[in-house]
Amino acid sequence: MPSDSIPLVRQIAQGDRDWVAETLVLEWTSTSVARLGELVEAAGLPGYLATLGGRRVGLVLVDVKDRAYEVVAIGTTEPRRGIGRALMGRCAAEARARGCRRVWLVTTNNNLAAIGFYQRLGMDLCALHRHAVHVSRKLKPTIPVRDATGVRIDHELEFELLLEA
Numbered sequence: 001m002p003s004d005s006i007p008l009v010r011q012i013a014q015g016d017r018d019w020v021a022e023t024l025v026l027e028w029t030s031t032s033v034a035r036l037g038e039l040v041e042a043a044g045l046p047g048y049l050a051t052l053g054g055r056r057v058g059l060v061l062v063d064v065k066d067r068a069y070e071v072v073a074i075g076t077t078e079p080r081r082g083i084g085r086a087l088m089g090r091c092a093a094e095a096r097a098r099g100c101r102r103v104w105l106v107t108t109n110n111n112l113a114a115i116g117f118y119q120r121l122g123m124d125l126c127a128l129h130r131h132a133v134h135v136s137r138k139l140k141p142t143i144p145v146r147d148a149t150g151v152r153i154d155h156e157l158e159f160e161l162l163l164e165a
């Protein structure tokens with residue numbers, strides 16, 4: 001019986017793709033991610049899936065270009081149980097193994113959980129793309145103007161983890 005307290009991480013398999021697409025739609029309204037003036041179709045990207053006690057509880061989807069390892073989407077259905085940390089740990093290990101010089105990602109100004117989480121994992125805020133969400137919203141009109149707490153979603157924050165050569 002798999003443990004219900006320690007998340008297991010494995011590569012996303014073909015049989016997980018429906019769950020990945022459903023999870024993206026639930027969390028981000030569609031399978032595409034808009035950031036930095038570009039719409040990225042995330043459902044087919046490679047990545048990792050986390051399970052707890054045999055159930056799927058988290059995913060991370062990535063894109064690697066020019067020795068830069070982008071975390072395009074990360075999420076868990078059971079926050080604060082170490083699932084995000086386990087997924088990001090696997091990404092950092094893969095990025096190192098592939099000779100990448102940085103792991104990077106973009107989040108938005110309202111996402112305080114993500115901002116805390118990335119910094120706790122040692123990532124650094126490396127760019128503030130002021131009002132970039134206005135452009136992203138043109139590409140993906142389902143991005144709400146305000147989040148569930150009423151905070152305006154306006155800016156994109158870029159975080160990075162630099163890897164040693």
Ligand SMILES: CC(C)(COP(=O)(O)OP(=O)(O)OC[C@H]1O[C@@H](n2cnc3c(N)ncnc32)[C@H](O)[C@@H]1OP(=O)(O)O)[C@@H](O)C(=O)NCCC(=O)NCCS
Pocket residue numbers: 027073074075076077078079080081082083084085086106107108111112113114116117118120121
């Ligand atoms: C952001 C997210 C992926 C974090 O995953 P998680 O599994 O809850 O994070 P973990 O339990 O692995 O936490 C790792 C560390 O991050 C910190 N952290 C996690 N959530 C946090 C929060 N809400 N506020 C501040 N710090 C937080 C914890 O302090 C933890 O450190 P610890 O191990 O010393 O306690 C998760 O909250 C999530 O899925 N959010 C919704 C989707 C989302 O916004 N994704 C990011 C889009 S850019």
